[in-house]
Amino acid sequence: MTQDELKDAVAAAALDEIRPLLGRHTVIGVGTGSTANRFIDKLATLRDDFRGAVASSEATAERLRGHGIEIFELNETGTLPVYVDGADEVNAHLHMIKGGGAALTREKIVAACSERFVCIADASKRVECLGDFPLPVEVIPMARSYVARELVMLGADPVYREGVITDNGNQILDCYEFMIDDPEAMEARLNAIVGVVTNGLFAARGADVLLLGTDQGVERLT
Ligand code: 5RP
Numbered sequence: 688m689t690q691d692e693l694k695d696a697v698a699a700a701a702l703d704e705i706r707p708l709l710g711r712h713t714v715i716g717v718g719t720g721s722t723a724n725r726f727i728d729k730l731a732t733l734r735d736d737f738r739g740a741v742a743s744s745e746a747t748a749e750r751l752r753g754h755g756i757e758i759f760e761l762n763e764t765g766t767l768p769v770y771v772d773g774a775d776e777v778n779a780h781l782h783m784i785k786g787g788g789a790a791l792t793r794e795k796i797v798a799a800c801s802e803r804f805v806c807i808a809d810a811s812k813r814v815e816c817l818g819d820f821p822l823p824v825e826v827i828p829m830a831r832s833y834v835a836r837e838l839v840m841l842g843a844d845p846v847y848r849e850g851v852i853t854d855n856g857n858q859i860l861d862c863y864e865f866m867i868d869d870p871e872a873m874e875a876r877l878n879a880i881v882g883v884v885t886n887g888l889f890a891a892r893g894a895d896v897l898l899l900g901t902d903q904g905v906e907r908l909t
Contacts, residue, residue, distance in 0.1 A: 693809035693900030698725035700898045700905040701771050701807045702733070708768045709737040714759050716797040717751060718772020719744040719790035722807050726771055727751055741767060743797045744790040745854050761800055770801035774808050774894075775820040775887070781806065781894040781908070782870040786823030786887030789853050795885050798892055806894035810901045818866035821846070823887040825857050830882020835860055837880045857884050 688696070705715060717727060717740045727747065730740075731754035739757030741764055742748035748758050761767075772794055774783040783806060785791050798804050824845070826834045831847065838845040843862035851859050867873050870890035877886040897908040 688900075688902055690809050690811065694722045694725050694807075696905050697807040697809065697898045697900040698722065698729050700907070701726050701805055702729050704805050704896065704898065705769050705771065706733070709733060711738065713737040714739050714741060714764045714767060716741050716767045716770030716772075716801045717743065717747055718770065718794055718797075719747045720773040720788045722773035722809070723747065723771065724750060726807060727754065730754070731756065741797055743772065743794040744788070746788075747790075761797065765800075767797070767801045769803045769805060770798050771805045771807060772798070774806050774812055774889075776814045776817050777806055777808055777812050777894065777897055778814055778817055778870070780870075780890075781897050782817060782888070782890040783893060784817050784820050784822055784887050785889055786825070786859070787820070789823065789825075789848070789851050789859055791823055791887045792825050792853065792855055792857075792885040795889065795892070798889065803896065804892070804894045806897045808897065808899055810899055813899055816866055816868070817870055817888070821861035821863045822865055822867070823848075824860045824862060824877060825853055825855070825884040825886075826860055827882050827884060828858050831858050831860065834880055834882045838862055841876070855884065
């Protein structure tokens with residue numbers, strides 16, 4: 688199967704996963720990226736079965752609205768029953784690297800406010816050790832060089848993602864050459880650098896369910 692077919696398969700599996708949670712009053716969290724987009728397109732078929740969605744990016748909000756799905760602000764919904772999103776890498780503990788699409792901060796906020804995180808990914812995203820994919824770090828623009836120097840001291844090779852401004856008006860440093868042995872400890876360490884808004888390690892709040900698209904079918908890992 689192609690990577691696109693695997694993404695379609697996990698998007699369909701996610702629909703089955705969340706269907707029992709849907710009802711007239713249900714608002715769900717929806718992630719960002721090409722896999723999440725496929726989920727959104729399938730979610731549109733259930734548009735009349737739930738109330739609406741909280742989007743993790745402006746791009747996702749636009750796509751959801753395009754399907755006639757109502758968008759809610761997280762401040763008006765409280766805790767969400769479920770959040771569905773992709774990942775750039777995911778390990779056996781369902782810790783992830785996210786933020787390839789620069790939406791990491793809102794993704795982490797929506798994930799934090801959700802009872803269940805369903806990660807949808809094709810098999811290429813499954814890794815033993817996080818870090819082959821360059822770890823995104825969202826920074827306040829005036830702190831970019833300072834944060835980069837701190838990241839170098841931690842052993843990373845940070846590269847400014849030129850031309851990218853996040854939905855929050857910030858910038859991204861991508862950390863290359865940065866294999867992560869202890870994701871929870873590194874997530875906390877990076878958060879402690881002044882000027883860092885968010886880092887793309889989702890370990891303190893990892894996924895609860897991973898739907899992994901493989902040539903043998905969709906694996907459900909918890
Ligand atoms: C965006 C993300 C995405 O979930 C991640 O980049 C995966 O994207 P895709 O499904 O396109 O591979 O974190 O910030």
